[in-house]
Amino acid sequence: MVSQIEKRKADHLRLSATKDVSFHEKTTLLECVELNYKCLPQISMNDVDLSTEFLGKKFSFPFIVSAITGGAAVSKKVNTDIAEACQAIGIGMGLGSMRAMLQHPSLTETYFVRDVAPDIFLAGNIGAAQLKQFSPDDLNGALGAIEADALAIHLNAAQEAVQPEGDADFSGLIEKIAEFADKISVPVYVKEVGHGVSYEVAFALKDTKIKAIDTQGAGGTSWTAVDSLRHKTGFGEIFRDFGLPTAVSLMQVKSAIHGTGKKVIASGGIRNGIDAVKALVLGADMVGSAMPMLKAQTKNGSAGIKKQLTDLKKEMEIASFLVGCKNIAQLHSEKPIILGKLKEWMEN
Numbered sequence: 001m002v003s004q005i006e007k008r009k010a011d012h013l014r015l016s017a018t019k020d021v022s023f024h025e026k027t028t029l030l031e032c033v034e035l036n037y038k039c040l041p042q043i044s045m046n047d048v049d050l051s052t053e054f055l056g057k058k059f060s061f062p063f064i065v066s067a068i069t070g071g072a073a074v075s076k077k078v079n080t081d082i083a084e085a086c087q088a089i090g091i092g093m094g095l096g097s098m099r100a101m102l103q104h105p106s107l108t109e110t111y112f113v114r115d116v117a118p119d120i121f122l123a124g125n126i127g128a129a130q131l132k133q134f135s136p137d138d139l140n141g142a143l144g145a146i147e148a149d150a151l152a153i154h155l156n157a158a159q160e161a162v163q164p165e166g167d168a169d170f171s172g173l174i175e176k177i178a179e180f181a182d183k184i185s186v187p188v189y190v191k192e193v194g195h196g197v198s199y200e201v202a203f204a205l206k207d208t209k210i211k212a213i214d215t216q217g218a219g220g221t222s223w224t225a226v227d228s229l230r231h232k233t234g235f236g237e238i239f240r241d242f243g244l245p246t247a248v249s250l251m252q253v254k255s256a257i258h259g260t261g262k263k264v265i266a267s268g269g270i271r272n273g274i275d276a277v278k279a280l281v282l283g284a285d286m287v288g289s290a291m292p293m294l295k296a297q298t299k300n301g302s303a304g305i306k307k308q309l310t311d312l313k314k315e316m317e318i319a320s321f322l323v324g325c326k327n328i329a330q331l332h333s334e335k336p337i338i339l340g341k342l343k344e345w346m347e348n
C-alpha cells in the first residue's frame with residue numbers, strides 16, 4: 001500500500017516535470033491587465049521594498065511556493081530543495097497533501113523540512129474531500145509532527161471528477177471546512193489546484209474562520225491534464241482547459257470576501273514578476289506558483305530554485321519601480337487597466 005502511494009506521488013512529479021500538463025486554450029488573463037507605466041517614477045529603485053507579513057510570518061517578498069509533494073522518497077529531496085531555497089530567500093512554501101502521512105505515519109519524514117528551514121512559513125495540506133476521513137485531532141497531530149505554520153485545504157473537484165477512481169463526493173464540505181477552521185491549531189486557508197476559486201465559493205467560505213483564499217486559477221498547470229496522463233480511461237483531456245482564469249478568480253475572490261480581513265493569494269500560471277505585480281495591483285496580498293519551481297528543482301536542485309526566486313524577486317522590484325510604487329500598499333492603490341476578455345468576463 002505504501003509503495004502504491006509512493007508510485008502515485010513519484011508519477012505526479014515525473015509527469016508534471018516532463019510532459020505537457022499546461023492549459024492549451026485558456027490563459028490566466030493577466031495579459032488583459034496593463035500596468036500604468038511611469039517613465040518618471042519619482043522614486044529610486046533602491047527604495048522598493050516588497051517585504052511583508054502573512055499569517056504571522058515575515059516574507060522578504062510576497063511569494064509562496066505552492067504545494068507540490070510529500071509521501072514518496074523522491075518527495076523528500078524535492079521538499080528539502082524547495083525549503084532550503086525558501087529559507088535562503090526568506091519566503092514560504094506549501095507541502096503536498098498530507099493524506100499519505102496520515103495513512104502511513106512512516107512517510108512523515110518525506111514532508112519534514114524544519115532541519116533545513118527553521119524559519120520559513122510552512123503550510124501543511126489536505127484535500128477537502130479527505131476531511132470526511134480524518135478528524136481535526138488527526139490533522140493537528142500531523143501538522144505538529146512537521147512543525148507547520150498553517151493548513152491549506154485544497155479544493156480539487158475537477159481533478160477528482162475526471163479520475164476513474166476519484167472521490168467526487170463534495171457534499172457538506174463547506175460545513176466541514178468551517179469545522180476544521182475552528183478546530184485546527186494553526187491558521188487554515190483554502191486553495192484550488194489550478195482550476196480557480198469562484199465568487200460563489202469564496203462567498204460561501206466568507207463566514208468561516210479560514211484566514212485566506214489561494215486562487216490557483218486556470219492558465220498554468222492543469223490538474224485534469226496531469227490526471228489524463230495517469231488514467232488513460234478518465235476524462236482529464238476533455239477537461240484540460242476547464243476553470244476560471246487566475247485574473248478572474250482573483251477579482252471574484254477579492255470582491256466576495258471584501259471587508260472580512262481575509263487575505264488573497266494569487267496563483268495558477270504566475271510565470272514572471274510582471275504577472276506577479278499585476279496580481280498585487282489587482283489586490284492580491286501574496287502570489288505563488290508551483291510548476292516553475294518544480295522544473296527548476298528537477299534541473300538544478302536547490303540552486304535552481306534559488307536562482308528562479310532571486311530572478312522573480314528582481315522582476316517584481318523592477319515592475320514596481322516602473323509603476324512608481326515602493327511597496328505593496330502603494331501597489332494596492334494603483335489603478336489596474338483592465339482590457340479585452342477579462343473586462344468582458346467581469347461584466348458578466
Ligand SMILES: Cc1cc2nc3c(=O)[nH]c(=O)nc-3n(C[C@H](O)[C@H](O)[C@H](O)COP(=O)(O)O)c2cc1C
Binds near residue numbers: 125221268289
Ligand atoms: C507535481 C505537483 C503536485 C501537486 N500536488 C499538490 C498537492 O498535493 N496539494 C495541492 O493543494 N496542490 C498540489 N499541486 C497543485 C499546485 O499547488 C498548484 O495549485 C498548481 O500546480 C497550479 O499552479 P502552477 O500553475 O503555478 O503550477 C501540485 C502541483 C504539482 C505540479
